[in-house]
Amino acid sequence: MPDVLVEAAGLVKRYPPRDRHGSPFTAVDGIDFTLRRGESFGFLGPNGAGKSSTMRMIACVSPPTAGTLRVLGLNPLTQGRQIRARLGVVPQDDALDRELTVLENLLIYGRYFGLPKSTIAARSAHLLEFAQLAERGRDRVDALSGGMRRRLTIARSLINEPEMLLLDEPTTGLDPQARHVLWDRLFRLKQQGVSLILTTHYMDEAEQLCDRLIVMDKGRIVAQGSPAELIAAHSTREVLELRFGIGEQDKAVAKLRDAAIRDRLEELPDRVLWYTAEGEAALAIVHQVGLRPVTAMVRRASLEDVFLALTGRTLVD
Amino acid sequence: MATADPMALRAYQYWILRYRRTWRGTVVISIANPLLFLVAIGVGLGRLIAPDSATLGGVDYLAFFAPGILAAAAMQNGIVEAAFPVAVNRGPGGAYPVAAGTPLEPEDILHGHLLFMASRVTLSAAVFVAVMVAFGAAHSPLVLLALPAAALTAMAFALPSAAWAVTLPDVRPVNGIFKWVVMPLYLFSGTFFAVEQLPSVVRPLVYATPLWHGVDLCRALSLGTVSWPLAAVHVGYLGALCCLGYLVARRTYRRHLHA
Secondary structure (H helix, E strand, C coil): CCCEEEEEEEEEEEECCCCCCCCCEEEEEEEEEEEECCCCEEEECCCCCCHHHHHHHHCCCCCCCEEEEEECCECHHHHHHHHHCCEEEECCCCCCCCCCEHHHHHHHHHHHCCCCHHHHHHHHHHHHHHCCCHHHCCCEHHHCCHHHHHHHHHHHHCCCCCCEEEEECCCCCCCHHHHHHHHHHHHHHHHCCCEEEEEECCHHHHHHHCCEEEEEECCEEEEEECHHHHHHHHCCCEEEEEECCCCCHHHHHHHHHHHCCCCEEEECCCCEEEEECCHHHHHHHHHHCCCCCCEEEEEECCHHHHHHHHHCCCCCC | CCCCCCHHHHHHHHHHHHHHHHHHHHHHHHHHHHHHHHHHHHHHHHHHCCCCCHHHCCCCHHHHHHHHHHHHHHHHHHHHHHHHHHHHHCCCCCHHHHHHCCCCCHHHHHHHHHHHHHHHHHHHHHHHHHHHHHCCCCCCCCHHHHHHHHHHHHHHHHHHHHHHHCCCCCCHHHHHHHHHHHHHHHHHCCCCCCHHHCCCCCHHHHHHCHHHHHHHHHHHHHHCCCCHHHHHHHHHHHHHHHHHHHHHHHHHHHHHHCC
């Protein structure tokens, strides 16, 4: 088995114009990355960063416009069938057949892979157990909650015992409890040796599930590394978050700039972030210069701060 | 581990499984509707029409009308079975993108769905032909060949419809097809009255429409008045439409499922 799962060099995806007056749209603008077996990866970025287009190319349902791409050591342009046979895909919009039952959905998907019915039946029982849906096999998908449907989609994607699992925004649209159940299931898969490749714009998700992150913005890779590496390289250890009264932020920032000579300040519409090694010390300075913020909070730097430092924008608008 | 069945059959199995859940809803539009037309117009209204009318070729109205409505219903079934399901299933959440993520190629997805469309339109036409025979509306044993003729007519509409529908961002434009294509063809392709009754300037227009070829072919077979060279022209015309639709569909399916 090859050690490299996915290898991309100068990868470009350009879509043709939507109409005669439009211009072609470049979703992925020349990216290089290598994903190795045994690690889990996250493509992190805001909407429109090119994450989903990259995933579609890896999933062999979207031919690259330029550059080279190898998936599981094979060429997606000529060996898409063989590659897809070894992948699991969890699309963002579950795409389950709601008129069919839970088991029928698994049966159809297994048949697409050419699995015999007996194999599908045996694996389905096991997978529904894993997805905590063992009692729901004969129910119509219509009757399931959003979290259950997402777990069923993950169970379905495992029917061919894939070597890697592609998840597009796996917990978008789910409530917090459903997200934690899902993370727990994905974490178990990871421990069983399935490589996860996911896109997300949630920091906590990336920190929970990914060994390595590729941060994308406007079709390009702006940074990559482990969550800890990215924070160390692109942020300070701590962050002081300050909120000021309405209309007072501008004046306060001017004062802060004089006080925080060597540190970076980030102004957001509703708050000011002071990147510093010592949050409490910075807060003492804030009080010393006579500022009275409405709220002040010292916290550890997160991937959100990394993204802000790299792109000047927040991840979720 | 994987079985060796052709890829298209794997896609076909999905539609069959789905159909086992949804067939009741399809009976009304694909079988009951044309049968109601057959009874109301063919038997009911037909009694008011002189049976030896020369324009009808000397047969009673039911015998004239039944093969016409067989072909017209086949056209409608062909479009219903292709345009709507394809437009609905091509997009996010539909069956096509799901299948495209598996070893199936866009062509396999197309072939599996076409196989299902062909099964559906053949089944509906078979029921209709059986009822025609039961009503005594068929005059020749050649009516058995009207079944493949009707299926061919249906696919001549289904294939171009599928090729077009896979490019649609939503299902709305499909309704336009029923208003602007299905209705006029249904009424003016020799289904309800002979084309010879139309003004001579309009006739060439009718002869150019695919439904007229289907109607004339089914009628000649049902009445036993078939001229084989003309039948060959009809089959050639409808067959050419199928081939053209298929070739375009291969392109549009690949372009849209592997965007």
